[in-house]
Amino acid sequence: MKPIQKSDKLNNVCYDIRGPVLELAQRMEEEGHKIIKLNIGNVGVFGFDPPEEIQLDMIRNLGNASAYSDSKGIFAARKAIMQYCQEKGIQGVTLDDIYTGNGASELIVLAMNALLNNGDEVLVPAPDYPLWTAAVSLSGGTPHHYLCDESKDWQPDLEDMRSKITPRTKAIVVINPNNPTGALYSKEVLLEIIAVARQHNLILFVDEIYDKMLFDGEKHISLASLSTDVVTITFNGLSKNYRSCGYRSGWMVVSGDKAMVADYIEGLNMLSSMRLCANVPGQYAIQTALGGYQSINDLVAKDGRLTRQRDLAYKLMSEIPGVSVAKPKAALYLFPKLDPQMYPIKDDQQFIADLLKEEKVLLVQGTGFNWPKPDHFRITFLPHEDTLREAIKRIAHFLERYRTKHASNSVTVTTVKA
Numbered sequence: 001m002k003p004i005q006k007s008d009k010l011n012n013v014c015y016d017i018r019g020p021v022l023e024l025a026q027r028m029e030e031e032g033h034k035i036i037k038l039n040i041g042n043v044g045v046f047g048f049d050p051p052e053e054i055q056l057d058m059i060r061n062l063g064n065a066s067a068y069s070d071s072k073g074i075f076a077a078r079k080a081i082m083q084y085c086q087e088k089g090i091q092g093v094t095l096d097d098i099y100t101g102n103g104a105s106e107l108i109v110l111a112m113n114a115l116l117n118n119g120d121e122v123l124v125p126a127p128d129y130p131l132w133t134a135a136v137s138l139s140g141g142t143p144h145h146y147l148c149d150e151s152k153d154w155q156p157d158l159e160d161m162r163s164k165i166t167p168r169t170k171a172i173v174v175i176n177p178n179n180p181t182g183a184l185y186s187k188e189v190l191l192e193i194i195a196v197a198r199q200h201n202l203i204l205f206v207d208e209i210y211d212k213m214l215f216d217g218e219k220h221i222s223l224a225s226l227s228t229d230v231v232t233i234t235f236n237g238l239s240k241n242y243r244s245c246g247y248r249s250g251w252m253v254v255s256g257d258k259a260m261v262a263d264y265i266e267g268l269n270m271l272s273s274m275r276l277c278a279n280v281p282g283q284y285a286i287q288t289a290l291g292g293y294q295s296i297n298d299l300v301a302k303d304g305r306l307t308r309q310r311d312l313a314y315k316l317m318s319e320i321p322g323v324s325v326a327k328p329k330a331a332l333y334l335f336p337k338l339d340p341q342m343y344p345i346k347d348d349q350q351f352i353a354d355l356l357k358e359e360k361v362l363l364v365q366g367t368g369f370n371w372p373k374p375d376h377f378r379i380t381f382l383p384h385e386d387t388l389r390e391a392i393k394r395i396a397h398f399l400e401r402y403r404t405k406h407a408s409n410s411v412t413v414t415t416v417k418a
Contacts, residue, residue, distance in 0.1 A: 198227070231258070235252050321403070
């Protein structure tokens with residue numbers, strides 16, 4: 001019998017956060033190995049619990065959550081999101097402009113499906129959260145990656161962004177705060193991105209899922225708050241700020257000149273209706289979360305757990321020879337660079353797999369975030385400090401062996417004239 005193949009649409013799709021190296025880690029665990037997992041921002045498994053009032057509100061409303069809701073979401077949730085938009089300075093948002101989803105991830109794919117024809121192009125940052133690149137490809141589009149500049153705290157390279165716009169470009173993706181780098185974009189950069197979108201009549205897709213995970217007193221500016229004309233689709237949710245990944249409760253907000261994208265909005269409404277609704281128990285958590293005590297502020301305070309762990313991970317990684325890293329201003333990750341002279345890596349996925357096999361530490365290679373060179377990796381600083389110390393010590397030992405091995409393999413040939 002002829003084997004059945006997967007869709008060709010998956011040929012250019014990868015999600016290495018849960019890719020082949022994770023599968024190797026799972027096989028090793030089945031064999032009895034204990035793996036330190038620093039590959040994913042799954043906050044709940046590291047002892048970061050959601051606020052108790054969110055859990056209680058979901059429990060109280062389970063009796064009301066068995067039926068489908070409105071395809072865009074229950075009134076109370078969308079009302080709370082609308083008020084949150086007002087707090088962030090996003091103008092002109094009504095209840096009809098808000099869509100709830102099974103996490104922001106579902107809505108990202110939905111938004112791309114509604115927009116793209118085969119061959120349409122979308123600008124996506126490099127590095128990016130890889131779901132964005134995958135969603136563009138799955139929707140028939142072509143992702144083009146604009147570089148973020150490591151020497152400038154990972155701010156987008158605006159000239160590179162402009163150079164990648166073609167007549168087929170439909171949108172620009174902005175991830176702010178950024179995953180995987182922890183960068184927070186300045187107002188000046190955001191205004192420049194808006195100007196680019198305005199000039200070329202592009203939609204802005206903005207991922208702000210980490211907008212409350214800010215360190216050192218930093219402030220987040222919502223891109224949509226800086227213009228009332230450029231069409232902006234903003235994505236957010238409870239997964240990170242409220243430590244509720246498994247509740248799958250996210251939202252998408254349309255702002256700007258909505259008349260210009262009336263047909264696109266019709267497509268969003270159609271796809272939103274086709275999946276019936278987001279899970280209703282998770283929707284009941286939104287109003288309580290947004291309107292309640294913001295315990296995330298305690299975690300990112302100067303002496304908060306997340307701040308302590310960020311500082312420790314940054315310090316320990318920076319002390320490893322040949323490793324440099326920008327100190328993250330937000331989110332949950334470091335994105336260290338390995339000096340290519342000291343670490344001449346050709347295949348960074350194999351490099352991360354070897355680290356896993358030798359040291360039982362699971363990371364994600366930089367190319368998994370569509371970074372073009374095999375010289376970075378992402379590490380989450382979610383584990384407790386003792387676990388971080390042990391994990392980074394093992395990483396340092398592996399890198400020391402790697403340096404020694406490649407130094408000993410370097411042979412200098414001297415030609416002596418007769």
